[in-house]
Amino acid sequence: MRVINFSAGPAGLPLPALEKARDELLDYAGTGMSIMEQSHRDKPYEAVHRDAIERLTRLLGIPDTHTVLFLTGGASAQFALIPMNFLSAGQSADYVMTGVWSEKALDEAKLLGTPRIAATTVNADGKYTRVPTQAELQLDPGAAYVHSTSNNTIYGTQFHTMIDTGSVPHVCDMSSDFMWRPLDVRKFDFIYAGAQKNLGPSGVLVAIARKEFLARGRKDIPKIFRYATHAEADSLYNTPPTLAIYLVRNVLEWMEGQGGLPGMEKRNTRKAELLYGALDRLTGFYTAPVEKASRSVMNIVFRTPSEALDAVFVTESKKAGMIGLKGHRTAGGIRVSAYNAVSVQDIETLVSFMEQFAKSHG
Amino acid sequence: MRVINFSAGPAGLPLPALEKARDELLDYAGTGMSIMEQSHRDKPYEAVHRDAIERLTRLLGIPDTHTVLFLTGGASAQFALIPMNFLSAGQSADYVMTGVWSEKALDEAKLLGTPRIAATTVNADGKYTRVPTQAELQLDPGAAYVHSTSNNTIYGTQFHTMIDTGSVPHVCDMSSDFMWRPLDVRKFDFIYAGAQKNLGPSGVLVAIARKEFLARGRKDIPKIFRYATHAEADSLYNTPPTLAIYLVRNVLEWMEGQGGLPGMEKRNTRKAELLYGALDRLTGFYTAPVEKASRSVMNIVFRTPSEALDAVFVTESKKAGMIGLKGHRTAGGIRVSAYNAVSVQDIETLVSFMEQFAKSHG
Numbered sequence: 001m002r003v004i005n006f007s008a009g010p011a012g013l014p015l016p017a018l019e020k021a022r023d024e025l026l027d028y029a030g031t032g033m034s035i036m037e038q039s040h041r042d043k044p045y046e047a048v049h050r051d052a053i054e055r056l057t058r059l060l061g062i063p064d065t066h067t068v069l070f071l072t073g074g075a076s077a078q079f080a081l082i083p084m085n086f087l088s089a090g091q092s093a094d095y096v097m098t099g100v101w102s103e104k105a106l107d108e109a110k111l112l113g114t115p116r117i118a119a120t121t122v123n124a125d126g127k128y129t130r131v132p133t134q135a136e137l138q139l140d141p142g143a144a145y146v147h148s149t150s151n152n153t154i155y156g157t158q159f160h161t162m163i164d165t166g167s168v169p170h171v172c173d174m175s176s177d178f179m180w181r182p183l184d185v186r187k188f189d190f191i192y193a194g195a196q197k198n199l200g201p202s203g204v205l206v207a208i209a210r211k212e213f214l215a216r217g218r219k220d221i222p223k224i225f226r227y228a229t230h231a232e233a234d235s236l237y238n239t240p241p242t243l244a245i246y247l248v249r250n251v252l253e254w255m256e257g258q259g260g261l262p263g264m265e266k267r268n269t270r271k272a273e274l275l276y277g278a279l280d281r282l283t284g285f286y287t288a289p290v291e292k293a294s295r296s297v298m299n300i301v302f303r304t305p306s307e308a309l310d311a312v313f314v315t316e317s318k319k320a321g322m323i324g325l326k327g328h329r330t331a332g333g334i335r336v337s338a339y340n341a342v343s344v345q346d347i348e349t350l351v352s353f354m355e356q357f358a359k360s361h362g
Numbered sequence: 363m364r365v366i367n368f369s370a371g372p373a374g375l376p377l378p379a380l381e382k383a384r385d386e387l388l389d390y391a392g393t394g395m396s397i398m399e400q401s402h403r404d405k406p407y408e409a410v411h412r413d414a415i416e417r418l419t420r421l422l423g424i425p426d427t428h429t430v431l432f433l434t435g436g437a438s439a440q441f442a443l444i445p446m447n448f449l450s451a452g453q454s455a456d457y458v459m460t461g462v463w464s465e466k467a468l469d470e471a472k473l474l475g476t477p478r479i480a481a482t483t484v485n486a487d488g489k490y491t492r493v494p495t496q497a498e499l500q501l502d503p504g505a506a507y508v509h510s511t512s513n514n515t516i517y518g519t520q521f522h523t524m525i526d527t528g529s530v531p532h533v534c535d536m537s538s539d540f541m542w543r544p545l546d547v548r549k550f551d552f553i554y555a556g557a558q559k560n561l562g563p564s565g566v567l568v569a570i571a572r573k574e575f576l577a578r579g580r581k582d583i584p585k586i587f588r589y590a591t592h593a594e595a596d597s598l599y600n601t602p603p604t605l606a607i608y609l610v611r612n613v614l615e616w617m618e619g620q621g622g623l624p625g626m627e628k629r630n631t632r633k634a635e636l637l638y639g640a641l642d643r644l645t646g647f648y649t650a651p652v653e654k655a656s657r658s659v660m661n662i663v664f665r666t667p668s669e670a671l672d673a674v675f676v677t678e679s680k681k682a683g684m685i686g687l688k689g690h691r692t693a694g695g696i697r698v699s700a701y702n703a704v705s706v707q708d709i710e711t712l713v714s715f716m717e718q719f720a721k722s723h724g
Binding site: 001002003005007008009010011012013015018019021022025026027031032033034036037038039040042045072073074075076077079080084107108111112194196201202203204220221222223224225237238239240241242243244247321323324 | 363364365367369370371372373374375377380381383384387388389393394395396398399400401402404407434435436437438439441442446469470473474556558563564565566582583584585586587599600601602603604605606609683685686
């Protein structure tokens with residue numbers, strides 16, 4: 001009855017996380033209330049909140065130098081909040097441009113200070129088919145921070161080796177590939193990720209911040225917009241999105257049961273091998289625009305021989321129980337979003353469909 | 363199995379709204395996905411989004427001059443966003459001070475401009491036991507807006523006649539009494555309300571804005587923080603908190619089934635009569651600090667003869683299946699939050715308990 005969900009986000013979630021939510025929706029842990037009906041200042045919710053933070057800390061091996069935050073407003077709000085917090089008058093910040101989302105982040109920063117482009121891989125068509133190499137970066141050692149986007153949902157590119165920003169703090173938007181594999185958190189000063197790809201429903205964002213970096217944040221901005229406010233209050237300064245955090249907790253529990261981040265990496269690597277393997281085998285029919293070294297494991301984009309056939313592909317795949325395969329309107333074509341909840345078997349089903357489709361329409 | 367939930371928020375929700383969510387949690391309307399797994403750009407979610415806006419519009423009789431917004435960050439974020447959007451350099455705004463939440467709103471405004479206190483009912487102890495009358499307001503006709511708080515959760519006070527701000531735009535935080543009865547939206551320029559009292563789970567906020575007022579908003583602030591951005595995009599500029607909006611939709615459906623806002627008013631008025639009636643009858647035991655004309659229908663505060671007995675009241679009421687009755691730490695005593703989902707029967711149960719408690723401990 002459940003479809004195979006290849007949506008770019010909000011995306012499919014692991015069935016056990018949803019089943020648990022369903023089973024306790026009217027009565028959480030014998031409290032006689034739903035988790036969403038509990039006060040955020042009472043023990044049942046506080047335990048869920050703490051459990052979610054502990055699971056994140058355990059899965060990622062987050063050291064004491066860093067702290068976990070639950071925030072709202074999605075990545076789009078952080079595009080503005082990062083410069084509000086960390087860019088002072090006269091300072092500049094470096095932006096690494098790899099797609100639509102880094103463009104949006106840059107646009108917000110322009111309204112608040114003087115950001116600088118440290119690298120861009122935009123092509124003559126205004127599109128991106130790769131991420132820059134370390135050698136291409138022109139970093140300003142005096143920048144307040146470097147902002148990068150680890151994975152680009154629309155263009156299907158991803159950094160497989162993260163850039164090295166030297167002594168300049170590294171702020172990274174990991175919304176679409178957070179926790180797809182183990183991550184060395186110590187290399188980052190501020191990581192943020194909307195939950196609606198690998199982690200849970202929309203409406204909550206996870207950030208991991210170096211405490212020293214937070215301490216440098218501006219204090220002349222509204223209190224609610226200071227990251228330090230939320231860090232000091234364990235993300236309970238004001239009412240958090242309790243139901244969304246509870247669902248994230250359930251997804252993290254599922255991840256731990258699947259071998260944690262090494263388990264996710266194994267699963268996601270296998271999925272990408274199968275899918276890119278098929279694209280490389282069926283080059284007479286499908287075109288994959290992204291340079292091999294920049295291919296995303298999370299969002300795989302390709303085209304059939306024509307826009308008309310792209311549309312047929314989307315319609316026929318839907319009939320076969322697979323949804324969300326239409327490419328973003330900016331990029332066109334087909335996009336497979338293969339976040340953590342997508343199984344190897346789901347990808348095998350898709351690859352069979354792709355082979356069959358190429359045969360009947362080739 | 364379900365307890366009687368008197369929490370101040372997040373608060374209890376109508377059982378039918380939760381049951382519906384539970385029944386379709388794994389498969390929304392035959393789509394083979396949960397509502398939280400749907401793309402916010404696809405038809406199933408878009409229909410829910412539109413349905414929620416239409417139900418709000420119908421229930422409140424919102425005219426074409428106004429628009430509905432779904433936002434995040436709770437009321438605390440609006441405390442900063444209101445002056446960011448509507449206060450220009452050199453302008454002042456009038457704040458009507460009636461409790462902790464208006465103090466927080468004022469504090470954020472101070473970081474962004476020069477707000478002015480138009481009235482305050484704070485007493486020598488720093489507390490509030492009433493709201494001001496129209497005659498007590500000293501309004502500045504040149505103010506960018508007047509900010510008020512319609513109901514005060516902590517002190518249990520409420521405006522029963524809304525203040526008249528003349529030609530100055532009226533911005534009102536209705537988080538804790540939004541939709542408790544019919545409301546003439548035309549008298550307001552910007553209404554905002556976190557969902558977690560009368561409307562749904564935490565993680566989403568409803569705003570109703572006069573379009574002309576939005577058009578005056580500043581354009582030199584980050585795009586994500588401009589209310590106009592969200593109005594232009596029907597609250598789909600970035601990924602909205604889809605699950606929370608879906609739950610709001612379910613609650614609105616329940617409200618319509620209960621006779622809409624006239625039905626809510628009848629129910630809430632009866633609840634308040636029963637509860638304040640008991641307090642006025644049992645004055646030898648209970649003390650109700652709020653002046654009669656300012657008594658809140660949503661949050662009813664009182665004390666037993668001692669702090670020790672207050673604690674016993676909370677413990678014994680819990681054993682009798684009623685939770686959330688401990689007063690806010692700022693105010694102490696007992697607080698009954700009787701939002702829309704609390705039934706007349708729930709209040710009857712509480713009143714019987716109060717009578718019994720007064721008898722056995724009096």
